[in-house]
Structures are given as structure tokens and as C-alpha cells.
Amino acid sequence: VSKRLTPVNKIDQSEPYRFLLSTVHGIQDNYNQQNAISLKEILSVEHGQLIRSAQFNYMFDIEFLLEQYPLEFRLKPLLIVHGDSRHDNQSIKNQCSPYPQIEICPARLDIPFGTHHTKMMFLLYETGLRIVIHTANLILQDWRQKTQGIWISPICPKTNDDRESKTNFKKDLLEYIERYRARQLQFWQKTINEHDFSSINVHLISSTPGRHTGPDLNKFGHLKLRQTLKNYLNLDKDEQYNSSPIIGQFSSIGSLGPNANSWLTKEFLTSLKQLSSSSLESPELKLIYPTVENVRTSLEGYMAGGSLPYNMQNAMRQTWLVNYLHRWKADHRHRSQASPHIKTYLRATNDQFKDILWFLVTSANLSKAAWGVLEKNNTQLMIRSYEIGVLYTPKQFSKATFSLPDSPSFPIPYDLPPVKYQTSDKPWIVDVAYKDKPDSHGNMWDPS
Ligand SMILES: O=C(O)c1cnc2c(C(=O)O)cccc2c1O
Numbered sequence: 001v002s003k004r005l006t007p008v009n010k011i012d013q014s015e016p017y018r019f020l021l022s023t024v025h026g027i028q029d030n031y032n033q034q035n036a037i038s039l040k041e042i043l044s045v046e047h048g049q050l051i052r053s054a055q056f057n058y059m060f061d062i063e064f065l066l067e068q069y070p071l072e073f074r075l076k077p078l079l080i081v082h083g084d085s086r087h088d089n090q091s092i093k094n095q096c097s098p099y100p101q102i103e104i105c106p107a108r109l110d111i112p113f114g115t116h117h118t119k120m121m122f123l124l125y126e127t128g129l130r131i132v133i134h135t136a137n138l139i140l141q142d143w144r145q146k147t148q149g150i151w152i153s154p155i156c157p158k159t160n161d162d163r164e165s166k167t168n169f170k171k172d173l174l175e176y177i178e179r180y181r182a183r184q185l186q187f188w189q190k191t192i193n194e195h196d197f198s199s200i201n202v203h204l205i206s207s208t209p210g211r212h213t214g215p216d217l218n219k220f221g222h223l224k225l226r227q228t229l230k231n232y233l234n235l236d237k238d239e240q241y242n243s244s245p246i247i248g249q250f251s252s253i254g255s256l257g258p259n260a261n262s263w264l265t266k267e268f269l270t271s272l273k274q275l276s277s278s279s280l281e282s283p284e285l286k287l288i289y290p291t292v293e294n295v296r297t298s299l300e301g302y303m304a305g306g307s308l309p310y311n312m313q314n315a316m317r318q319t320w321l322v323n324y325l326h327r328w329k330a331d332h333r334h335r336s337q338a339s340p341h342i343k344t345y346l347r348a349t350n351d352q353f354k355d356i357l358w359f360l361v362t363s364a365n366l367s368k369a370a371w372g373v374l375e376k377n378n379t380q381l382m383i384r385s386y387e388i389g390v391l392y393t394p395k396q397f398s399k400a401t402f403s404l405p406d407s408p409s410f411p412i413p414y415d416l417p418p419v420k421y422q423t424s425d426k427p428w429i430v431d432v433a434y435k436d437k438p439d440s441h442g443n444m445w446d447p448s
Pocket residue numbers: 058059116117135136137306307308309
């Protein structure tokens with residue numbers, strides 16, 4: 001097969017990782033060229049003749065979304081998959097009613113406080129099917145001046161035999177879709193089945209609402225991550241990594257309990273630290289979440305904090321968490337002022353952070369609702385929300401580790417090693433007033 005000499009577009013240029021950040025309005029353009037893409041560019045005519053698409057998300061501005069499709073594709077059938085109650089059905093129905101080409105699919109949320117966080121696109125072209133898994137709501141604010149993460153699959157060609165990926169991505173994606181039990185998704189289940197996923201080299205890590213047990217225990221949430229790391233990391237002499245550091249980076253935090261052992265370091269870290277062989281060591285967990293100063297000095301100013309919904313009720317009950325927190329800093333991507341809405345988790349080989357063992361980009365924040373909490377003596381995992389993300393493991397790229405000084409190195413979205421909160425640093429809390437210092441727009445923040 002003739003190798004392309006010059007990749008024709010940003011998506012091909014992002015090979016082999018296909019992990020891009022959203023473009024940022026207001027930074028030097030060359031930082032929007034490398035491994036960065038806009039929603040319009042994702043939906044561009046340059047990728048082929050679109051037949052129909054599906055958009056899974058939490059927040060929708062339908063006018064904004066349609067504007068991002070090329071003119072000639074705006075009347076193609078579009079399926080909107082949203083949370084049935086959280087952002088009330090009515091607003092979606094009202095937004096979509098002027099457009100006969102739009103079909104709506106409410107995701108059932110049977111467990112209280114669950115949300116449909118999943119952000120995913122199915123793009124069916126005449127040449128095949130593309131999957132996009134990302135972290136941005138379908139509203140202008142999410143695509144303008146934030147740091148968002150985007151995985152874009154190759155266009156998977158139609159096939160007569162069931163071509164699966166080495167990572168069982170097709171099977172896992174169909175399992176995920178099945179959980180909606182929605183007739184509006186039957187077309188897409190059939191379509192996914194008919195396409196060749198053999199070129200996909202990432203693992204699917206998803207969450208669906210439910211009390212998963214028995215054969216389903218390791219299918220979703222942090223137990224799926226644990227199982228996948230156990231099965232696919234197969235690093236030789238992996239005991240050398242038992243104490244290597246783990247990073248969690250997110251845009252919101254749930255109620256994690258009265259101390260770290262309640263869930264974070266006992267249950268969640270046990271899954272994150274999994275290697276092919278298990279170990280009793282407890283690696284260092286470093287958490288990245290914006291400080292008030294990160295938000296105040298961001299391109300959006302305090303408004304960025306509207307998308308960082310960590311509330312006072314949770315924060316005041318878990319002051320112990322601050323000891324794990326690190327600042328948002330992304331100078332090497334020119335995005336220290338592009339407030340993070342991306343969520344990522346990774347493990348480094350050591351505290352020099354020159355190589356990483358795995359990388360996950362996902363919709364899942366640091367919460368039990370997203371990742372699940374073990375119940376009934378660890379025999380069932382209770383998850384409230386829909387989440388989806390993709391995991392990179394080195395073997396799938398014929399590597400022992402992802403070496404960062406390499407070229408092309410894995411495009412990590414923030415600076416490593418992460419910078420610990422200083423004593424003056426406070427985590428951003430959305431329902432607190434900040435009136436002592438104006439933000440980058442000269443405004444204060446007074447939620448009352
Ligand atoms: O991206 C998301 O899935 C997501 C979910 N929830 C929220 C909330 C909230 O739930 O109160 C507030 C502000 C932003 C978000 C947000 O961006």
C-alpha cells in the first residue's frame with residue numbers, strides 16, 4: 001500500500017495516536033496546528049461524503065451543532081443521544097423540533113444522580129464508519145478557549161466478515177450501546193457490526209448505570225480499567241514499576257468520603273495501579289485540578305469556573321484531598337490559560353516522568369458516580385452515569401513504554417512532572433464568591 005508522503009489533514013497527521021486537543025481561540029496559531037482540531041474540522045467535507053451521524057453528549061446547543069456541519073451535510077439524518085432527565089427532555093425536544101432530520105434518543109438513567117456524560121460521535125461516510133470519543137459538550141463555550149481531549153478513529157471500511165480490533169474494541173462498543181436498550185440505536189449497532197475495526201489500537205473504557213455483578217462485574221467503570229491493565233500491560237519485569245507514580249486529571253470531583261481510604265486509595269487506586277502482576281505497594285497518586293488562580297488568570301476568567309462544578313458541600317467534607325492536588329499547567333502545549341475540561345489518567349515509569357506506561361482520555365471525572373463503587377462485599381460495582389474513554393497501552397504500538405522525548409512522542413496535554421499546590425493555592429469551588437481579585441476580563445465571581 002503506498003504510504004502517504006505528506007499527511008493530507010490534521011487527523012492523518014495525528015497518527016499513530018490520533019489523540020488531539022481542541023483548538024483554542026486567542027493563542028498563537030501554530031499551537032492550534034499540532035495535534036489540535038476544531039469541531040468544524042472534525043466534521044469537514046475533506047473526510048468524505050457524510051451519510052448520517054449520531055452525537056452522544058450531555059449539553060447540546062442544536063443551532064451551534066448544525067452550524068459546525070458543512071452546509072451540504074446539515075440535512076443528513078442526525079441522532080441525538082442525551083440524558084433523559086438531567087438537562088430536561090423538553091429543552092432537547094424544543095431545540096430539535098424545527099429539524100425533521102434530527103431523531104432524539106433519551107438515555108435511561110435508572111439510578112438517582114446519574115448523568116449521561118458520554119461524549120461520542122458516530123460519523124458514517126460512503127467510505128466507512130468513524131468513531132470520535134471526546135470530552136466537550138456540544139456548545140460554543142466548550143470548543144472556544146478550553147483544553148478538551150479528542151480521539152478520532154480511522155474511517156473503518158465496510159466488511160462482510162466480522163473484523164475485530166486486537167483490543168476487542170468492537171465487542172466492547174456494542175456491549176456499551178446495548179445497555180441503552182434503545183430502538184433508535186439499532187441502526188448503529190447493525191452499522192458497527194458491518195465495519196472492519198481491525199485498525200483500531202485503543203481499548204474502550206466505559207461506564208453504564210447499574211449494579212454490575214457476576215459476568216458483568218469487570219465490564220464497566222474502574223474494574224474494566226483494572227481488568228484491561230491486568231490483561232494488556234504485560235510488561236517484562238513489571239515489578240520495577242510497582243511504585244511508579246499515577247496521575248488523575250479532571251474538571252470535577254464528587255463526594256469521596258471522610259478520608260483517602262474511603263474510596264480513592266483503597267478501591268480506585270487499586271484499579272489504577274494494576275499491572276500484569278499484582279503488588280501490595282501503593283504508588284504515589286498525583287491529582288491535577290485547577291486552582292482559583294488557574295481559573296482567575298484563564299482566557300475565560302472566572303467564567304471558566306462554571307464548567308468546574310466542584311461544590312462547597314463536597315469540598316468542605318474532604319479537605320484531606322488538597323494534599324493530593326496539583327496545578328493545571330500546560331506551557332508546552334501553550335494551554336496553561338485554556339481551562340481544562342479534558343479528563344485524563346496516566347501512569348509514568350518513574351518520577352522523572354520521561355516515559356509513560358499507559359494513558360486514558362475519558363469523560364469520567366473523579367467521582368464514584370462515574371467510576372463505580374464496590375458493594376455487597378466487592379461482588380457488585382454500582383455506577384450511576386454513562387461515561388466513555390479510550391486507553392492507550394504501549395504493546396498496541398509495538399513499544400515497551402511511551403517514551404516522551406521520542407518523536408513522535410505521545411502528545412501529553414499538560415506539563416510533567418505536575419506542580420503541587422503551594423500553601424496559598426486553593427482548589428476552584430464553583431459556589432463560592434471570589435471578590436478580592438478581578439479575573440483576566442476585570443470581573444469578579446459572585447454565584448449568590
Ligand atoms: O461535561 C459535562 O458532562 C458536564 C456535566 N455536568 C456539568 C455541571 C453539573 O452537572 O452541574 C455543571 C457545569 C458543567 C458540567 C459539565 O461540563
